[in-house]
Amino acid sequence: MPSTDLLKEAERVMTICNACRYCEGFCAVYPAMELRRTFSEQDLKYLANLCHNCRGCYYACQYAPPHEFAVNVSKTFAELRLEIYSNFTWPGFLAGMFRRNGLLVSMITTLSVAVVVLLAFVLQGPAVVFSTHLGENAFYKVIPYWFIVIPFSALAIYVFINLLIGSINFWYETGGQLSELIDLRANSQAIKDVLQLKYLDGGGHGCNYPDDRFSMVRRWLHHCVFYGFLLCFASTTIAAIYDHFLHRGAPYPFWSWPVMLGTVGGLALLVGTGGLLYLKWQMDTVPATARAFGMDVGFLALLFFASLTGLLLLILRETPAMGTLLAVHLGVVAGLFITMPYGKFVHAVYCYAALVRNAVEQSRGGS
Ligand code: SF4
Ligand code: SF4
Structure with missing residues (x-):
């Protein structure tokens, strides 16, 4: 299972994004996000793999670092994907x-x-x-x-x-x-x-x-x-x-x-x-x-x-x-x-x- 801290961070940024929705035309992540009010672990694993790491949402974001919200969806999802890769691998x-x-x-x-x-x-x-x-x-x-x-x-x-x-x-x-x-x-x-x-x-x-x-x-x-x-x-x-x-x-x-x-x-x-x-x-x-x-x-x-x-x-x-x-x-x-x-x-x-x-x-x- 991905680390709890990472899942919490992914949930935090998705909750902010879901209130903002500025990036909804950028990729498939945002329309999929908008179908949800809350984000379970399953949702976050799915959304992370829908991200193609184009970074559009990072450079467009008014809440990206150094803003105190520090929203960095591309980095958060990239880290989550790494953990998912090792969790789902066989053997x-x-x-x-x-x-x-x-x-x-x-x-x-x-x-x-x-x-x-x-x-x-x-x-x-x-x-x-x-x-x-x-x-x-x-x-x-x-x-x-x-x-x-x-x-x-x-x-x-x-x-x-x-x-x-x-x-x-x-x-x-x-x-x-x-x-x-x-x-x-x-x-x-x-x-x-x-x-x-x-x-x-x-x-x-x-x-x-x-x-x-x-x-x-x-x-x-x-x-x-x-x-x-x-x-x-x-x-x-x-x-x-x-x-x-x-x-x-x-x-x-x-x-x-x-x-x-x-x-x-x-x-x-x-x-x-x-x-x-x-x-x-x-x-x-x-x-x-x-x-x-x-x-x-x-x-x-x-x-x-x-x-x-x-x-x-x-x-x-x-x-x-x-x-x-x-x-x-x-x-x-x-x-x-x-x-x-x-x-x-x-x-x-x-x-x-x-x-x-x-x-x-x-x-x-x-x-
Ligand atoms: S990345 Fe920033 S600008 Fe884009 S939806 Fe999320 S909070 Fe809004
Ligand atoms: S970095 Fe990922 S979530 Fe952000 S716009 Fe690109 S594909 Fe979408």
């Missing part, structure tokens, strides 16, 4: 991974890279790793097929189960019903909101990020990350279909679907994550929580290196560097999979659940 004994998350992510990823590189050298020998391999199945000459398929399939299933349990925990802990979770109209509205990244536009003029000026840059960079990730996921899925069902082993020609989707997705991820990392270093830290900094940077950096090593592998796959690059890329991707349920990625899952709940509530006009 519970790994909840501690959300603390000092940036350090843990970098250690796990470094270890994954070291293990895969070492395995490649031990199993195949330096002569094979440093040789040039061309044509179909060239990748498997460095890392055997089953050493890729079995661990990554197991990791994908683990991540899926983990995130599913986390989102079910979130749903019930925020007072949702199963019938609402599978409501088709609410889900299609939430999917539309996600595809447009609707609430990153701060009500039409953009986020106040990295400072008090309005800007659409954060929204467009999030678009790059979101669609880049989806394209890379589609590329991997099609490559798996080619491999398992059409018996065409990687690497594929440049004008094939896996490579074209992976290239566009990888470039979009590079731009999106690089840009967001840059903005993070520029940002005003008052509407943020310092505790989330490591987690945010760790996840962005991991996505950045996964796309960078993937693109380098594409460019240099017909050179002796291919073996080492393949091992490093697989190690980074393994680090991404292992840490996915215990880092920033869960925000996407809980935020989607909150958007479904919001669509249900708004269609009813009240809770």
